[in-house]
Amino acid sequence: MYTLKKSLGQHFLKDENICMKIVESLPVSEGQQVLEVGPGGGAITKYLLQIPGIHFKAIELDTEKVQYLEKTYPEIRGKLLNVSILDAELPFEGQFRLIGNFPYNISTQIMFKVLEWRSSVDVVVGMFQKEVAVRLAAGHGNKDYGILSVLLQAYYHIEYLFDVHENCFNPPPKVKSGVIRLTRLEQPADVASERKFFVLVKTAFGQRRKQLRNPLKGLFDKETLQDPIFSKRAEELTVADFAALSHKMI
Template identity: 35%
Template sequence: MTGSDVQLLGAAAIRELAGRLGVAPTKQWGQNFVVDANTVRRIVRAGDVGAQDVVVEVGPGLGSLTLALLEQAHRVVAIEIDPRLAQALPETVAAMAPSRADDLEVVHGDALRVAELPGPAPTALVANLPYNVSVPVVLHLLATFSSIERVLVMVQLEVAERLAARPGSRTYGVPSVKAAWYGDVRLAGTVSRSIFWPVPNVDSGLVRIDRCEPPAVEVSRAEVFACVDAAFAQRRKTLRAALKGWAGSADAAEAALVEAGIDPRTRGEQLDVAQFAALAAARTRVTA
């Protein structure tokens, strides 16, 4: 059930609420609260959130985005590490969106340690993520909840560009490849720093991921990711040299590369996720 009686939080309401709770944004948890109602509605639209969705939100803070999600979603599960904010969020929703109060579940904890969530399986992850843990949170939740079909997160613009980067680009790296394992990744827009309180010293970007099947290979995700990590640990080197430790020797790395149809002189930034998966599989064949 979506709600028509939802009131969103503006800048004045957010500051008043923070003052009443004795809350000041902390750098420890990377807190920057969104104070613009148009922006949170834009995030919900960009995530295609609808009445069928069970949305996971990480770091709901004072509830700006939570309320916008409750306008459209079937249910919202909000994971909040700050105990004061976790306790206050249900009260805020009861006051600002009384018809939707029962459709919010607050989980007090660290999103990086969450292994299960209450209620129906989540279908989407939509969040204004703390800058300092944004990539690990996205990758952890995609790995943990296979039911998540869509991701729409607001992160530091530089991180957004890295996540959405394509092979061969300057910003392409480990986050780009690992995110692509789970789905199609794209930059869905940019966001001015002025819509936050406190105002950060960087702009933000919106990243959308639409889940698709990972490359079909007879090796695990962990094995593929180990290859990716090794390739980018020494990104200036050719893969023959960079993968020496991963494969056991430079000759073994070359054999795996040739088996996968990849020129050993190639660098990691030139391979897409399917090629990394093929390379990890090739290593198991040449060392069998």
């Protein structure tokens, strides 16, 4: 068997119904390229390997789990990348879809990796700590709406799919979990530049309780700052509002 490593945030799924439900949430067709992040003990991997006609790869940092997977599922040999997702190069040429029970300690960093890869990744199905999943899917005007909500929703439609109970895992985490699906938008938000947009959003939410005029005063000229939108707080702005403001930055 294998050991569970707390340092890698390992909590492995043991509920087969949930495993199947996660895999079924990823739309795939013949010839689809699919990357699993953090297969661990293979809870959802074994179902992904059964999908006919797809090109499958998995990224797993833990060498012990790589050896276990290759021994348990011989058909996975040659399809495993023993590297951190955060350091990985693009695993495929062309479009691919991404799925995983993401290690909770790096799940938000994985989403920044998705943003980096967004021209290649059109759909993501992932399990997160529930409060992170809720935050990513939150709309404006919601206290959970934040930096990553805006950055991701500028490029992806995000759906909160279902909760996953702690008892579905070994060992049970101390937090609830949730599964979300990201589908890349055909028309992403019209931003001035990625750099400006990221700086704007991060600066706005850096002082989220204040009117935007205060945290953003260094990014706009005085005349622009007279616009009534700057009397609002960051969480009140839509993704489109942020995108439009990025064009008015100094």
